[in-house]
Amino acid sequence: MKDPIPKETISRLFTYFRSLLCFSKLGKKNVSSYEISKLCNINPSIIRKDFSYFGDFGTKGVGYDVDNLIDEIRGILKLTPASKVALVGVGNIGKALLAYPNFESEGFKIFMAFDNDKKKIGKKVYGITVEDMENLEKRIKEEKIKIGILAVPESMAYEIAKRMTAAGVKAILSFAPCQLVMTENIEITCIDLSTELSKLAYYSYKNLE
Amino acid sequence: MKDPIPKETISRLFTYFRSLLCFSKLGKKNVSSYEISKLCNINPSIIRKDFSYFGDFGTKGVGYDVDNLIDEIRGILKLTPASKVALVGVGNIGKALLAYPNFESEGFKIFMAFDNDKKKIGKKVYGITVEDMENLEKRIKEEKIKIGILAVPESMAYEIAKRMTAAGVKAILSFAPCQLVMTENIEITCIDLSTELSKLAYYSYKNLE
DNA sequence: ATGTGTGAAGAGCTTCACAGCC
DNA sequence: GGCTGTGAAGCTCTTCACACAT
Numbered sequence: 291m292k293d294p295i296p297k298e299t300i301s302r303l304f305t306y307f308r309s310l311l312c313f314s315k316l317g318k319k320n321v322s323s324y325e326i327s328k329l330c331n332i333n334p335s336i337i338r339k340d341f342s343y344f345g346d347f348g349t350k351g352v353g354y355d356v357d358n359l360i361d362e363i364r365g366i367l368k369l370t371p372a373s374k375v376a377l378v379g380v381g382n383i384g385k386a387l388l389a390y391p392n393f394e395s396e397g398f399k400i401f402m403a404f405d406n407d408k409k410k411i412g413k414k415v416y417g418i419t420v421e422d423m424e425n426l427e428k429r430i431k432e433e434k435i436k437i438g439i440l441a442v443p444e445s446m447a448y449e450i451a452k453r454m455t456a457a458g459v460k461a462i463l464s465f466a467p468c469q470l471v472m473t474e475n476i477e478i479t480c481i482d483l484s485t486e487l488s489k490l491a492y493y494s495y496k497n498l499e
Numbered sequence: 500m501k502d503p504i505p506k507e508t509i510s511r512l513f514t515y516f517r518s519l520l521c522f523s524k525l526g527k528k529n530v531s532s533y534e535i536s537k538l539c540n541i542n543p544s545i546i547r548k549d550f551s552y553f554g555d556f557g558t559k560g561v562g563y564d565v566d567n568l569i570d571e572i573r574g575i576l577k578l579t580p581a582s583k584v585a586l587v588g589v590g591n592i593g594k595a596l597l598a599y600p601n602f603e604s605e606g607f608k609i610f611m612a613f614d615n616d617k618k619k620i621g622k623k624v625y626g627i628t629v630e631d632m633e634n635l636e637k638r639i640k641e642e643k644i645k646i647g648i649l650a651v652p653e654s655m656a657y658e659i660a661k662r663m664t665a666a667g668v669k670a671i672l673s674f675a676p677c678q679l680v681m682t683e684n685i686e687i688t689c690i691d692l693s694t695e696l697s698k699l700a701y702y703s704y705k706n707l708e
Numbered sequence: 709a710t711g712t713g714t715g716a717a718g719a720g721c722t723t724c725a726c727a728g729c730c
Numbered sequence: 731g732g733c734t735g736t737g738a739a740g741c742t743c744t745t746c747a748c749a750c751a752t
Binding site: 533543547548551555556557558560562563 | 731732733734735736
């Protein structure tokens with residue numbers, strides 16, 4: 291229980307969490323920092339230190355109890371109870387998200403989905419009924435939704451981000467290929483797929499040299 | 500031209516690049532590190548130092564020439580000429596990628612797409628003809644493709660990654676929600692959408708406190 | 709014997725502050 | 731006056747190495 295927790299630690303906890311779910315699925319009861327290391331590609335000392343910021347989760351000479359560790363991390367990362375999320379844009383990316391497995395086990399639920407295409411409104415997509423974007427503010431307020439996902443074209447991203455923020459959303463994950471500059475106190479993560487690809491390519495060239 | 504370039508610097512160059520394209524599109528000829536800072540949310544000193552690793556791109560008292568800086572970064576990041584990329588899996592995520600704008604301006608071209616669904620094979624999707632996954636190795640070798648994108652279910656990800664690697668692929672971007680542990684010398688980036696959402700949620704909760 | 713937890717040392721990155729040039 | 735480029739200082743994170751528990 292030390293003072294300043296590196297932000298990389300938080301980021302890595304998500305990685306550990308995912309690998310622990312794997313171990314658990316495989317029926318493993320106990321893991322060492324070395325085993326987690328192999329799966330996550332992270333140095334064992336870092337793993338032990340990361341955990342030690344939050345408590346003594348392991349047993350010396352033995353390792354960590356998988357299920358117990360999962361619960362501890364779930365607590366640290368506030369992955370429970372499931373947060374309600376609003377999705378805007380039921381195009382390819384939107385559908386991909388609705389079809390994604392595991393959201394609930396990671397503390398998530400896409401609770402509502404909006405689109406402005408009249409042909410989609412009212413239809414069910416992977417179990418969720420698409421709603422009219424006109425009702426965005428009303429519905430977000432009704433359900434007190436704090437997290438939004440933007441899967442709309444670049445040209446609409448900013449306006450919808452503004453509308454969501456005004457309705458009380460505190461965090462947005464955007465797939466629009468642009469920087470969203472917001473004045474409000476809101477957390478924005480942009481995943482620009484072409485940038486991700488570019489990064490990957492850069493490292494692959496280095497691999498070829 | 501200094502010795503050790505922080506890896507964060509490389510990562511930020513992609514962010515600068517994207518914002519410079521914005522400035523250029525808006526007709527701006529010159530920018531200062533402060534203007535880039537505002538758009539990217541990165542401290543101006545860092546921006547200047549990042550550029551200085553690669554040369555003196557700016558003019559004191561004036562700033563940086565937008566188009567020149569774009570060219571410099573393009574060179575550093577090897578964003579030209581366009582790399583040929585192979586996509587495997589033409590489901591929702593695959594289609595989203597095929598429909599994505601800007602890939603070419605960032606040095607990319609999805610050059611071929613594979614699926615194992617007989618109904619999709621031979622059909623054109625956003626301008627690309629879907630090919631039979633059986634021909635994966637043959638086609639990748641023919642076109643000497645070095646970069647692959649995996650947009651397939653978790654259960655198939657590992658096997659296809661192995662096949663691509665064996666055929667000569669050096670870098671893989673995977674959207675499967677799992678860690679891909681590969682023994683070969685290959686660069687793998689996994690984008691697990693549920694983990695991204697979880698991270699976002701974590702920071703949003705902090706925002707609410 | 710094995711694997712955790714942790715202070716201390718070391719590496720790497722960011723911030724500061726200012727000289728230098730337009 | 732304005733803004734870049736950069737050594738030096740400061741800070742944060744990682745690695746090391748070992749005491750300690752089982």
